[in-house]
Amino acid sequence: MVLVEEDRSKSENNSNEKNADNSQYECNICLDTARDAVISLCGHLFCWPCLHKWLETRPNNQTCPVCKSAISKEKVIPLYGRNCTDKKDPRDKVPPRPQGQRTEAPRNNFFGSGLDGLHVSFGIGAFPFSFFASTFNITTENRMPAPAPGSTQYAEEQFLSRIFLIVAIIFIIWILLA
Amino acid sequence: MAQRLQKELANFMRDPIPGMSLDRNLVEGNLNVWVINVDGAPNTLYEGEIFKLQFKFPQRYPFDSPSVMFIGNKIPEHPHIYSNGHICLSILTDEWSPALSVQSVCLSIVSMLSSCKAKSRPPDDERYVQTCRDPSDPKKTRWFFHDDSV
Ligand SMILES: [Zn+2]
Ligand SMILES: [Zn+2]
Numbered sequence: 310m311v312l313v314e315e316d317r318s319k320s321e322n323n324s325n326e327k328n329a330d331n332s333q334y335e336c337n338i339c340l341d342t343a344r345d346a347v348i349s350l351c352g353h354l355f356c357w358p359c360l361h362k363w364l365e366t367r368p369n370n371q372t373c374p375v376c377k378s379a380i381s382k383e384k385v386i387p388l389y390g391r392n393c394t395d396k397k398d399p400r401d402k403v404p405p406r407p408q409g410q411r412t413e414a415p416r417n418n419f420f421g422s423g424l425d426g427l428h429v430s431f432g433i434g435a436f437p438f439s440f441f442a443s444t445f446n447i448t449t450e451n452r453m454p455a456p457a458p459g460s461t462q463y464a465e466e467q468f469l470s471r472i473f474l475i476v477a478i479i480f481i482i483w484i485l486l487a
Numbered sequence: 488m489a490q491r492l493q494k495e496l497a498n499f500m501r502d503p504i505p506g507m508s509l510d511r512n513l514v515e516g517n518l519n520v521w522v523i524n525v526d527g528a529p530n531t532l533y534e535g536e537i538f539k540l541q542f543k544f545p546q547r548y549p550f551d552s553p554s555v556m557f558i559g560n561k562i563p564e565h566p567h568i569y570s571n572g573h574i575c576l577s578i579l580t581d582e583w584s585p586a587l588s589v590q591s592v593c594l595s596i597v598s599m600l601s602s603c604k605a606k607s608r609p610p611d612d613e614r615y616v617q618t619c620r621d622p623s624d625p626k627k628t629r630w631f632f633h634d635d636s637v
Binding site for chain 1: 584585588
């Protein structure tokens with residue numbers, strides 16, 4: 310009786326030790342042995358596909374799943390074992406992250422505070438609708454990734470929107486006077 | 488996801504949390520819903536009471552948090568547990584991370600129960616129970632966390 314129990318506890322110990330050994334190299338997300346392993350600067354191990362998926366889930370708040378320290382694609386280190394034949398950086402394997410889908414906030418300042426009464430103007434028959442169509446087109450174009458400040462595209466757009474602002478103001482004055 | 492749940496199940500059986508056991512009947516065949524029997528720990532306010540804790544795992548688990556609530560007619564009386572079984576616990580929503588697991592959620596709930604000094608319901612219990620978006624899914628609620636000290 311006693312012997313049997315001892316045996317059982319021994320084998321349990323063995324299996325526990327084995328598990329403990331393996332679990333050191335388990336991905337913290339899928340709990341499997343990490344494949345295409347990467348390690349964060351905070352020292353936590355993941356499969357790159359798993360970590361990538363998590364980073365995609367919270368693009369604006371990328372934190373280590375284990376310790377919550379800030380983390381990013383650039384701040385993880387790929388791990389290569391001795392017999393690892395595949396020397397490719399695992400971070401290059403997952404399809405590159407799709408470009409962030411930035412939606413430009415509606416340009417309130419374009420029609421701005423001084424032009425609050427504009428919606429009334431729509432009722433006036435003489436008002437040139439084509440003008441509006443073109444300005445609206447400009448704003449939809451802006452939904453694409455916004456050009457970086459300082460680039461020529463940015464300057465051009467600034468210039469264009471200023472021109473349209475001036476044109477709009479002239480129309481408003483014209484309507485008010487008419 | 489199924490694989491991760493298999494592993495969690497194995498871990499849960501291998502290192503059981505004192506006072507918590509899987510309700511076998513309900514797990515068979517369906518890994519997406521677990522019911523865990525919770526025995527109130529000795530020397531706590533819940534000693535001798537038995538509760539049922541339900542985990543529902545979404546398709547995107549572990550990237551999305553599980554939906555966790557007490558079910559049945561015995562709901563622990565605790566300042567962060569509503570009488571409909573919903574639990575106000577930040578790791579179940581905002582603070583969820585895929586490195587958490589059934590075990591870590593269970594441990595949080597055990598410590599939440601064990602550290603309770605006086606049995607009571609949350610101050611807004613009545614209102615919340617009547618108005619919550621989905622009584623069967625606490626994740627539909629937008630949670631505001633009172634304090635994490637209890
Ligand atoms: Zn993984
Ligand atoms: Zn970490």
